[in-house]
Amino acid sequence: MDTVSIVRAVARHVCGTAPRECVFSSRVRIARNIRATPFPHRGDEGALRGPLAVAIAAMEGLNKAGGGFELVDLARLPTLEKEALVECHLISRDLLLAERVSALVVSKKSGASILVNEEDHFRIQVLSGGLRLKRALALAKRIERELDQHTTFAKHDGLGFLTACPTNVGTGLRASVMLQLPALFFARRLETCLQRRVGRALAVRGIYGEGSGPLACLLQISNQTTAGMDEAEALAQVTKAAQDISRDEQRARASIQERFAWDVEDLVYRAAATLTAARSINSGEAMDRLSQVRLGIDLGLLDGVDRRIVDQLMIFIRPASLQVLVGEPMAPRERDMRRAKLIREHLQGLIEVP
Amino acid sequence: MDTVSIVRAVARHVCGTAPRECVFSSRVRIARNIRATPFPHRGDEGALRGPLAVAIAAMEGLNKAGGGFELVDLARLPTLEKEALVECHLISRDLLLAERVSALVVSKKSGASILVNEEDHFRIQVLSGGLRLKRALALAKRIERELDQHTTFAKHDGLGFLTACPTNVGTGLRASVMLQLPALFFARRLETCLQRRVGRALAVRGIYGEGSGPLACLLQISNQTTAGMDEAEALAQVTKAAQDISRDEQRARASIQERFAWDVEDLVYRAAATLTAARSINSGEAMDRLSQVRLGIDLGLLDGVDRRIVDQLMIFIRPASLQVLVGEPMAPRERDMRRAKLIREHLQGLIEVP
Numbered sequence: 001m002d003t004v005s006i007v008r009a010v011a012r013h014v015c016g017t018a019p020r021e022c023v024f025s026s027r028v029r030i031a032r033n034i035r036a037t038p039f040p041h042r043g044d045e046g047a048l049r050g051p052l053a054v055a056i057a058a059m060e061g062l063n064k065a066g067g068g069f070e071l072v073d074l075a076r077l078p079t080l081e082k083e084a085l086v087e088c089h090l091i092s093r094d095l096l097l098a099e100r101v102s103a104l105v106v107s108k109k110s111g112a113s114i115l116v117n118e119e120d121h122f123r124i125q126v127l128s129g130g131l132r133l134k135r136a137l138a139l140a141k142r143i144e145r146e147l148d149q150h151t152t153f154a155k156h157d158g159l160g161f162l163t164a165c166p167t168n169v170g171t172g173l174r175a176s177v178m179l180q181l182p183a184l185f186f187a188r189r190l191e192t193c194l195q196r197r198v199g200r201a202l203a204v205r206g207i208y209g210e211g212s213g214p215l216a217c218l219l220q221i222s223n224q225t226t227a228g229m230d231e232a233e234a235l236a237q238v239t240k241a242a243q244d245i246s247r248d249e250q251r252a253r254a255s256i257q258e259r260f261a262w263d264v265e266d267l268v269y270r271a272a273a274t275l276t277a278a279r280s281i282n283s284g285e286a287m288d289r290l291s292q293v294r295l296g297i298d299l300g301l302l303d304g305v306d307r308r309i310v311d312q313l314m315i316f317i318r319p320a321s322l323q324v325l326v327g328e329p330m331a332p333r334e335r336d337m338r339r340a341k342l343i344r345e346h347l348q349g350l351i352e353v354p
Numbered sequence: 355m356d357t358v359s360i361v362r363a364v365a366r367h368v369c370g371t372a373p374r375e376c377v378f379s380s381r382v383r384i385a386r387n388i389r390a391t392p393f394p395h396r397g398d399e400g401a402l403r404g405p406l407a408v409a410i411a412a413m414e415g416l417n418k419a420g421g422g423f424e425l426v427d428l429a430r431l432p433t434l435e436k437e438a439l440v441e442c443h444l445i446s447r448d449l450l451l452a453e454r455v456s457a458l459v460v461s462k463k464s465g466a467s468i469l470v471n472e473e474d475h476f477r478i479q480v481l482s483g484g485l486r487l488k489r490a491l492a493l494a495k496r497i498e499r500e501l502d503q504h505t506t507f508a509k510h511d512g513l514g515f516l517t518a519c520p521t522n523v524g525t526g527l528r529a530s531v532m533l534q535l536p537a538l539f540f541a542r543r544l545e546t547c548l549q550r551r552v553g554r555a556l557a558v559r560g561i562y563g564e565g566s567g568p569l570a571c572l573l574q575i576s577n578q579t580t581a582g583m584d585e586a587e588a589l590a591q592v593t594k595a596a597q598d599i600s601r602d603e604q605r606a607r608a609s610i611q612e613r614f615a616w617d618v619e620d621l622v623y624r625a626a627a628t629l630t631a632a633r634s635i636n637s638g639e640a641m642d643r644l645s646q647v648r649l650g651i652d653l654g655l656l657d658g659v660d661r662r663i664v665d666q667l668m669i670f671i672r673p674a675s676l677q678v679l680v681g682e683p684m685a686p687r688e689r690d691m692r693r694a695k696l697i698r699e700h701l702q703g704l705i706e707v708p
Binding site: 263 | 616617619620623624626627628630631632633634691694707
């Protein structure tokens, strides 16, 4: 399977949430390891072939039920394509340089994957657009059961599932949601909201730009705890935080539209105009402006453009993904030009600034 | 005469130069004083009435020949309208607070004026679009001759005409040109060009923004020397510098279009898009973006829009001029919103970003 189609599949699964939905995407990840087998960073080639064989057997099992999984040999994949998979959150940065036996078993159909021999032998992951953690967990558990058919997982009676890093011991589950919170950021209420809504059992992560706010106003909320808490409890905590923050964001949207209508229009229309006019744009600016256009669509300031196109662009314009989509490696300057062109091709004629 | 019509007249006279002309406007100013009469900052009300009476008599004389001059009583003019005249370079900042007898005798027809009781008793000034110093000087001299009919100028046999500030003694003449040099600035050749082209007898002034370059890439070149140099020589020096710098700018334009085509397009199209989309814009950003659009028109990147409209906007959008044109004082925030609206009204539908 080529990387382009994986990037496109991820975009298809992640994008296209309900209108005005603040949760950009949901992700469930389960870490599992084979009993009495060294963890990947300790295993020799022979030991690493074991998990790969198990994953292939599970893939065949899943495909009998129409799973549509395919195998990507990461050891042979060019670095640029691996970087695109990192941008799609399918593999970790760790695997960029590692030359050990590793693979990604991925389904374009469902957006589910098994990462083999990263930090753990298996990392089952399911990505979905919007707030859909339960559905994602159900699918992840189905994949886990299939793996379980072909091996025995490392498990301790008291601790639960064993993992390479102690922070994953127990359920091995990480449930996370990516939220886009432009109005809270605009109204300078993001910090207060997070302090109030995110308990100690949860972690917040964002890509912070140059001193301003999180890139494209995107923040990830996930459970910190995997030991001493069951899967349902972890999911419930993340879901509740996401819902509470979403309500705060919706309130902030109503409030900024009432109190700062001109400033919001200024922000949105400038973003739309810049994206349809720029001949060169770096990924940071593009992400921020796309997020502002997305807000504009949600607030009814821009019409004629499907929010899904904007969401997909946020995935396609990332440095490596862009190069993989275009089909050739490019220097940063060239990339900025090509990125601007891609955005214009998608948005021009659709977005009209009144 | 109302201030709005003066601002519009200045815009009409200054704007509308030949395509690709780098000289935005030319200005000639002649300082004269009445013999044996205290300079304005030293004179009492009685002494200041003298120059005013002379100016009024000269105005009547000029109007017989169809000069179209009218009198503006500066002592009675609201501060905001005086500020608009400062922005049009018709009066100086000094007169904003001064409450002494002072007046502006100005012709909407020719763009010529006599400023009475500023630093000197008379400041004859002629504004013109493009590089037209000779024509401007000829008109200024005609006004000077008319004033001379009604008074005797303060003059010293060796030094020449006497003025309140020693830097104007001699000819009392300041010839200046306003150049717009976006390509030299873009190519980072502005400093080198000025060092090479501007001799010691000339002065360079620009409004520098926040650490970047001169506001809207506008620079003024004028003669420093008024003593020991005749009028023709001063004009020749300023003219030569303006022509040399203009040629450098034209070469820089050809060069950046060849070497940095994408960056230039990016700059121009972003500026055009922002100006037609923004809901709020301060005067500094507006000036810079208008100057970039002007470059775009000159380089053939934008068509459909008359450069004269862009030039006039650069005059209309200044803080006080904008308020005078709109007809009411506004707070800065309101001004930024009204400025954005004015620009959109003038440019929307005309500028199309390809």
